[in-house]
Amino acid sequence: MLKQVEGSVAVAEAVAYCRPEVICAYPISPQTHIVEGLSKIVKKGELANCEFVNVESEFAAMSVAIGASATGARTYTATASQGLLYMVEAVYNASGLGLPIVMTVANRAIGGPINIWNDHSDSMSQRDSGWIQIYAETNQEATDLHVQAFRIAEELSLPVMVCMDGFILTHASERVDIPEQSDVDKYLPPYVPRQVLNPADPVSIGAMVGPEAFMEVRYMVHAKTLRALEVIPKAAAEFQAIFNRDSGGLIRPYFSEDAETVIIALGSVLGTIKDVVDEQRAQGVSIGVLGIITFRPFPFEAVRAALKNAKQVVIIEKAFQVGIGGIVTENISSSIAGLDIKSNTVIAGLGGRPITKTSLHTLFNNATAGILAPLTFLDLDQGLVDREILREGAAL
Amino acid sequence: MTTTPVKFYQVGSFAVGNRLLPQDQRSVQSDMERTNALTSGHRACQGCGEALGARYALDAAMRAADGQVIAVNATGCLEVFSTPYPESSWRIAWLHSLFGNAPAVATGVAAALKAKGHTEVRVIGQGGDGATVDIGFGALSGMFERNDDVLYICYDNEAYMNTGVQRSGATPPAARTATTQAVGPQPGNVFGQGKNLPRIAMAHEIPYVATATVADLRDLEAKVTRAMEFRGARYLHVLVPCPLGWGSASCDTVKIARLATQSGLFPVFEAEHGEVVASTPIRHRVPVEEYLKLQARYSHLFSPKRRDDVIDKLQAAADRNIKRYALLDEVRRYEAFEDEGAL
Structure with a gap:
């Protein structure tokens, strides 16, 4: 549906249509409007079977996301700037564990000196974190990329960072065609985790890996990440087939x-x-x-x-x-x-x-x-x- | 305390003769069908208090939850000795993420279970004192404040044992660690303000807070079982002596834990919604010296020169606990005596 809408609101609505089961967030400008929008959607009961967790730090936000994703829930969070840096240890852990978390980074500079405005220092600092990173050009693309992000993440069992310029996109009101729920459902199948914490079929996740196997484990992550170069164009093509829009890709x-x-x-x-x-x-x-x-x-x-x-x-x-x-x-x-x-x-x-x-x-x-x-x-x-x-x- | 109905003690010890009890009153560990959540073959040191405590705690939780448990582990000894890839000693669903985030990861697990409607599955977070009192403190406080449906268990061995016995916020005054050496005019750890996490947990007014030790494993089982009766955030603080870090004999782990309680240095109690509701009376009070002498981390208090000034300060801390938790209350002692029947 076409709407004259703030970028953050469009993203929040698109994320909600992806039926996340756990959303966690700690507020930081310019990410705030996205999670405010989602908290309202969840609070009003418009998103069934979803828990919104207000956490006490970004480190906790990514950690809650890790626990939720490992329990088989589709999981979303958003951050920016200092917040992204504060959660870095968990950011690397999420990709190392192969958890398909989707996170918006509302791009903002890193201090000092403290600065709340836009540049790419935050997400660029995480370029080696093992997350897939996709950058939105417009609010339409930011909206669409979030829908694709869940698809890409879950197909690869890898986390995806959707980067959108803070304020320039997040706080700009412009025309956005917000995807319909029925189309998103067609595009995004329910999340089927690769490995899941289940008392009926218990597994140990996050064991300590020593020198005899660490290289192999990391190489596997590398090989899996390279597959994204095939999965991302495919996800964009299938998106176009359903939504009739050219968004995303390489x-x-x-x-x-x-x-x-x-x-x-x-x-x-x-x-x-x-x-x-x-x-x-x-x-x-x-x-x-x-x-x-x-x-x-x-x-x-x-x-x-x-x-x-x-x-x-x-x-x-x-x-x-x-x-x-x-x-x-x-x-x-x-x-x-x-x-x-x-x-x-x-x-x-x-x-x-x-x-x-x-x-x-x-x-x-x-x-x-x-x-x-x-x-x-x-x-x-x-x-x-x-x-x-x-x-x-x-x-x- | 307490909720355990069993008061059949052998003379001089707290060992309970399960054989003599009806089936439903026997300990979880005596049950052939117990989970063995942390099963044999792991790489803990001989006499490890944490391995002992974790096995009893998790098996009790598994029984209380009818096998529906997911455990989240902080980095530390328990994680390292139990899961050297490709092996695992865990026979339950288990997740390790990082050192400082186990409470938040547990929140995430609980949130996912709630969203999916699997509220029959219960979540345990666990870690050592470093993970709990220091690096994971913010995450733990957040989990308490939100009253997330998680039982968090701290296995407190009073220092960073996994990295080689460095001081933590839970290291007691005067104790020697690798970063509070027994040198200089004030050897060992400083006399700071301390960081009493059970009391901090109580300040959050969460449904249930309790302490326990590996000296009274039946009590530990009972506390876990009681904790599992509540929903919301719960906290269990278990004293687990560490032979390596404390410089004690492997065979003395249980004895030292008992001396910690019987001296008053480690009060065993329960609190609900921020109020103490029960404490375990001291049966045979001992001076702190008896507890200290068995541990090399306190040897500088006895040689080359006896440090009565320091020992007195530690005794004062024990005395304060005895008063605060009514561990020697005359009326309470009488009731306890009555309860114990066999005496």
Whole structure:
């Protein structure tokens, strides 16, 4: 049903239609509206056979999710930023135990300094946690990805993180076609756990694994995670067959087929980028876009195939490795190894700094003119930081 | 206390002759059909109090719940010695996640069971004192506050034994651990404020809180059985001596646990909805010294120089417990005497 609705509300409704049995959450901006919405749905009795647990920390949120999922319940939680970091030990445990928990990360910066606004530092810090990570471009896609996430998670018996930009998506009201319950039921079969805590058929879950078997166990997780590269496109295709919408998948090319310059990004900034690219293409610039939807596991082959005709890529990242540079860049570099493609990294939008069309136009003009530095911090007040660096140097 | 109807004690011990009792009054462990929830072959040390306590507790819970139990275990000795992959000593549904999250994981199990309508299945959370008093404390308090339908059992051996006997928030004053060495002017652990988790649990006014030791296993079974009669959050704190960490003889585990209660250092009691409803009277009071002397972790109190100042402070703590829980109350002693008939 089409609704003019806040992104968080749309996600909450979509999650409810997935019939979760246990939802647990600890509040943190900008995730709050999602769990508020779900708590209301559960409290009103609109979601049968569902327990909503208000926990005392994010560490408990993920731990409750682990217990619930291991008992065979479809389980959902949501977090952001510091909250995600606070639950990290349990985040790794959930994937290690192969529990198909679905979690929304309402992307937000990590402190210090404390900052509540959007960037990708939080979820990017969990790129090696063993969770599948998918990034939403729009509120429609965020809504749809949650429905797909349960399907992907349960098919692989692996947890899935649905990343949506905090505030930019979570708090934005726009038109969203919210899936119908009957369609979701058609798409998402009831959860059948691989292993479950059952007194009638008792198993020990979470044994201590020593050096003689740990490598094998971890390799199995690796092999299972790679299967996501087949499962995710299949889940998107079947979603399209029922809901008649192209949502999800591994990557989303946009006029990138024969473009000389391809802009690469994740999440909501793709919308602004596409607007700028439209304007530049209208002027005859050979430029396109490649959106990365699935970041973990990384779709190396799909990205390589999509970039085979490119001369240069500009990777716009909302997080970075301090002292090193881009995070997405490293994965792109691996994808295009051996191809003659120039790579530029742009760190942009940290801590909610707006990424404007004006700045992107300048950036893309510099790229097509061949004068873009390999590593750029978009709209950085260079004069200010130069003075500060000088002052700190003098103090030493 | 207590709820157990059995008062047939052999002279000088609490051992109960099951043979002489009617079938329905015999201990869970005497039952050939018991679960053996924690079965033989695990890798606990000789004389491990935790292994003993966990077996009795879980088997009692299994009997009380008619075999419908899921256990959640914190990281620690109990987890490590029971499940070295690909082996497991657990004959019940069992989940280990992390060190600090067992209460929250147990909440998740209970929530899932409720959502699925399987409320006949009961949930046990369990861990050592480190997992309970320190790293899992927040999760435990949250579980209490929400009154989640979980019985949480702490097997308290008063330090981080699994990592090599480091101090925990449950380590008693003056005790030597690897991080509170018996050196300097104040050897052993500091005299802090302590962290009395049974009392903290009571402050949450949860339906049931009890303490027990492996010296009175029948009492432990009875407390677990009683705990299983309640719904909501319940807490059982079991003192389990650790020969390795306490520097005691493997054959003295039960004896030391008994001296802990008979000195007053470890009060055995029950509380319901925040109020103490029963305590187990001391039968043969002993000075704390008798308890301390059997343990190398307190040897610095006796040699090279006897530290009466420290021993007196420990005795004062025991005396305070005796008063607070009426462990030597004259009227109570008389009733206990009457009950014990055989004497």
